Amino acid sequence: MQQSVINKASKFLEVLDRKYPDATCSLRYNSAFELLVATILSAQCTDERVNKVTKVLFERYKTVQDFANIDIDELRNIIKPTGFYNNKAANIKNIALTLLNEYDGRIPENIDELTKLPGVGRKTANVILGNCFTPQGIVVDTHVKRVCRRIGLTKNETPEKIEQDLLKLIPKDKWNRFSHQTILFGRNICTARKPKCEICEMATLCHFYRGA
DNA sequence: CTCCCGATAT
DNA sequence: ATATCAGGAG
Numbered sequence: 587m588q589q590s591v592i593n594k595a596s597k598f599l600e601v602l603d604r605k606y607p608d609a610t611c612s613l614r615y616n617s618a619f620e621l622l623v624a625t626i627l628s629a630q631c632t633d634e635r636v637n638k639v640t641k642v643l644f645e646r647y648k649t650v651q652d653f654a655n656i657d658i659d660e661l662r663n664i665i666k667p668t669g670f671y672n673n674k675a676a677n678i679k680n681i682a683l684t685l686l687n688e689y690d691g692r693i694p695e696n697i698d699e700l701t702k703l704p705g706v707g708r709k710t711a712n713v714i715l716g717n718c719f720t721p722q723g724i725v726v727d728t729h730v731k732r733v734c735r736r737i738g739l740t741k742n743e744t745p746e747k748i749e750q751d752l753l754k755l756i757p758k759d760k761w762n763r764f765s766h767q768t769i770l771f772g773r774n775i776c777t778a779r780k781p782k783c784e785i786c787e788m789a790t791l792c793h794f795y796r797g798a
Numbered sequence: 799c800t801c802c803c804g805a806t807a808t
Numbered sequence: 809a810t811a812t813c814a815g816g817a818g
Contacts, residue, residue: 611814612814613814624814625814625815626815626816628813628814628815629802629813629814629815629816630802630803630804630812630813630814630815631803631804631805631813631814631815632805632806632812632813632814633813633814635804635805635806635813636814666803666804667804667805668803668804668805669802669803669804669805669813670801670802670803670804670815670816671802671803671804672802672803673801673802673803673816673817674802677816704816704817705815705816705817706816707815707816707817708815708816709814709815709816710814710815710816713814725814727814727815728812728813728814728815729813729814730814745815765814766814769814772814773813773814777812778811778812778813779807779808779811779812780807780808
């Protein structure tokens with residue numbers, strides 16, 4: 587591994603800790619199951635909008651059993667503002683049924699079983715693991731991908747390969763923290779449309795900034 | 799690769 | 809008008 591990439595990573599960790607000393611999950615939830623539902627809703631949608639929807643949703647439906655019995659049309663209506671509502675509604679109900687039938691109503695605690703649930707991919711599974719169980723991965727969402735590629739922590743394109751690169755660069759005890767901080771950095775500074783390079787502390791080390 | 803898909807910033 | 813938002817399945 588190149589020394590320059592290692593230097594960038596440690597500099598980036600330094601900046602993140604200074605800017606976001608107490609970064610946590612921005613989705614609101616009171617259980618692993620609620621976080622699972624919220625994370626599914628967050629696909630291609632801002633977490634702010636998800637929180638508005640889940641506020642209503644979690645008031646009406648509390649338990650896994652409640653979601654297993656839910657009227658699919660009502661669920662569709664409640665979650666409509668998050669987009670992809672047909673898929674998301676079906677997935678959420680099917681997950682609740684699967685959890686009751688195969689897992690005694692509990693959430694599996696490993697990535698292989700989590701990703702077998704309908705509508706749960708690697709990113710969603712890592713969110714659950716990182717926030718609810720022993721941290722076992724780094725979340726590579728659209729923000730983490732964009733930021734790490736721009737800074738030059740990875741040249742890879744797929745979330746899985748990017749995750750592998752980051753797992754080697756970031757100390758294990760910081761994985762979940764790094765995910766939250768990098769997402770905040772991507773939302774506030776290194777935005778997709780008009781990145782605020784003028785105020786970015788990574789600009790001097792950034793490949794993207796120097797115009798590549 | 800395409801499709802799912804509403805809301806917002808640019 | 810278009811890109812983008814805590815993606816995943818076929």
